[in-house]
Amino acid sequence: MKKIPYNSFFDHLNQYVPVSKKEFGDILSYFDERFLDKKEIVMHAGGPCTHIHLVLNGCMHMYFINEKGVERTVQFALENWWLSDFLAFQNKSNTDFNIQAVENTRILSISYEKQEQLLHEFPILERYFRTIYQIAYGASLNKVKHMFGLSKEEIYLHFTEHFPEFAQRVPQYLIASFLGLTPEYVSEIRAKKRS
Template sequence: MKTSNHLLYCHLKKYASFEDSDFPQMLSYFEELDLKKKDIVMKAGNLCNHNFFVMDGCLHMYFTSEKGTERTVQFALEGWWISDFLAYHNRTNTDFNIQAVENTKVLAISYEKQEQLYHDFPLFERYFRTIHQIGYGASLNKMKYLHNLSKEDIYLHFTEHFPEFAQRVPQYLIASFLGLTPEYVSEIRAKKRS
């Protein structure tokens, strides 16, 4: 199946079985959004009513601390889902922003349409359960590394295991995600080069 939404098709096929002829109808529940770099697609303080699938580009989710510092908690590249899943599930306002790191194309699905999608295509319940289990496992691994490794080793582990991020995402966002300062990341990079 060659469409502009080929990535979602392949991702679904990886985790669920369905008839190819059903895919166009499944796709009708989504809205395609083209975001420019720095566009905010979810704003803190607003109802979290959408789940986003990245087709091209990169998003990051962050909150602003009491001191006014932005703290990145999640990234999403092509083939990844991103939302404040707890606020989305509870139908509440979010404490997070989701912003485009670069020009990005996403498929957005509202809470209401996702519920209807579950009803019309039950395979999506299994699909999202699998996606959320994988995401939860990844967040546990992140916590393990943050508690177990030195700050330098956290950065080196991240850049070695996720080179696509290291090449595409600005260093200050990686630093924020790992709980480091941009200055410290610069020191590590300089030391690694020498």
């Protein structure tokens, strides 16, 4: 069993499925731990998507570069959030996305093959992964709904009010990228809000 404390991951798992301390030690053996420096890239667009990543501590974002060369963030991950191009991971194909650390970040990573072994050994984790994927899919649908139904200013205010942990930790230019706004427009909204 790995000695570094993983209490928050253990507690997170147990929110969805019952896992004993002994089982948790065995579960951890399927993962590789990595420490990422701020701005370090863990997945490169055009390359294979071989792992999914759980943030233990820190923050990451997933983005692509559009045809105009502009970086567009599609997802963030804080502690106990998973991040990957799940479709490319499932299909064992190349990804169109990059994953980069927003701050110094500690992650657990698992390959497709190791995850298959893990799910065979601990079938209860099938329920865990199904549940977190359903939650993530629902959150994506809500984002799309807000993008279509709110003004640009409302989109920003909704995000900062409902996700203050991101608003406090993530640079404003990345929040702008995630919300489909320009950094200049976000600065205008923030200045208006302060006055």
